[in-house]
Amino acid sequence: MREIPGGKAYRLLEAGPIVLVTTADRGRANVMTMGFHMMIQHDPPLVGCVIGPWDHSFAALRETGECVISIPGADLASKVVDIGNCSGADTDKFERFHLTTLPSRAVKPPSIAECVANIECTVADDAMVDRYSLFILAVKAITINDSRRERRTLHHNGDGTFSIDGRTVDLRNRMVRWKQFQVDV
Amino acid sequence: MREIPGGKAYRLLEAGPIVLVTTADRGRANVMTMGFHMMIQHDPPLVGCVIGPWDHSFAALRETGECVISIPGADLASKVVDIGNCSGADTDKFERFHLTTLPSRAVKPPSIAECVANIECTVADDAMVDRYSLFILAVKAITINDSRRERRTLHHNGDGTFSIDGRTVDLRNRMVRWKQFQVDV
Numbered sequence: 001m002r003e004i005p006g007g008k009a010y011r012l013l014e015a016g017p018i019v020l021v022t023t024a025d026r027g028r029a030n031v032m033t034m035g036f037h038m039m040i041q042h043d044p045p046l047v048g049c050v051i052g053p054w055d056h057s058f059a060a061l062r063e064t065g066e067c068v069i070s071i072p073g074a075d076l077a078s079k080v081v082d083i084g085n086c087s088g089a090d091t092d093k094f095e096r097f098h099l100t101t102l103p104s105r106a107v108k109p110p111s112i113a114e115c116v117a118n119i120e121c122t123v124a125d126d127a128m129v130d131r132y133s134l135f136i137l138a139v140k141a142i143t144i145n146d147s148r149r150e151r152r153t154l155h156h157n158g159d160g161t162f163s164i165d166g167r168t169v170d171l172r173n174r175m176v177r178w179k180q181f182q183v184d185v
Numbered sequence: 186m187r188e189i190p191g192g193k194a195y196r197l198l199e200a201g202p203i204v205l206v207t208t209a210d211r212g213r214a215n216v217m218t219m220g221f222h223m224m225i226q227h228d229p230p231l232v233g234c235v236i237g238p239w240d241h242s243f244a245a246l247r248e249t250g251e252c253v254i255s256i257p258g259a260d261l262a263s264k265v266v267d268i269g270n271c272s273g274a275d276t277d278k279f280e281r282f283h284l285t286t287l288p289s290r291a292v293k294p295p296s297i298a299e300c301v302a303n304i305e306c307t308v309a310d311d312a313m314v315d316r317y318s319l320f321i322l323a324v325k326a327i328t329i330n331d332s333r334r335e336r337r338t339l340h341h342n343g344d345g346t347f348s349i350d351g352r353t354v355d356l357r358n359r360m361v362r363w364k365q366f367q368v369d370v
Binding site: 082 | 310
């Protein structure tokens, strides 16, 4: 796993991939699927995400203030849906879905070996949690798994259908106002 | 333009398309490009987005509390980038980029005829604007432009490159826990 600066989180998240989120509470890890998230700030990198009391992961996130946002490739589509359709309350999802946990660098929740990237986060602001279940997360570390062959990400259309990344359009030469964001991941 | 319920905003936004945002202040409309946005709540539909004081549209949004989130198809890629790389302070972007404005149903800022969908919004909560430039928007109306041939959306990788929607994966039959979200747009 190759580490890249946390400040490059926007390169991974702005495009809106469906993601997995790991938490760990008293040694017990869990993983959920998440589609409601966004970049909030480039530098220092902040991410917003909705995780609610209806999610088993909510209690662990509130308690520990840590999570890992893992980005699955298109090869994990079925697992991504199935993880989002069962609960950590009665299932060890890592075991059930044959996901390999790896120690993270900056936080206790595990990274996922089968994902393309793992973004380690801590809760920076929980002022909007009671009203909107909206956490503001600070990115603490990012690792990239260069060994994954399938690097296309999934975009959830909200109903169980997903768009897989297709062709890339390169318009970097037109980004005259935002040149500072032209860095390689 | 076909109207659909505002509650279907998640079908358009969860997948993370790059979007345009129109505002109007004292009769003068403007349009910007936005990549930092998310669904916050299905019903009633709430959207979070980052529009900051560095954006010319910020003042109009704060003043009027209204905007339209327009979703461009992949055919508009170059315009999307160019709109994000000049300012409404010195440019009439509708004229410069040959965008056709249409009256919106519920708000004063215009919809954009060349876009696939227009999501009309009002500011529901500005408590996080000072700290994060984060607006919470309520969706008031949505129109779909069925006449656009190009319906694939663009996903910004943060640096001026974009992924165009590719193949669709249909896993609706695995969404056993979220059946209520299986509705057609």
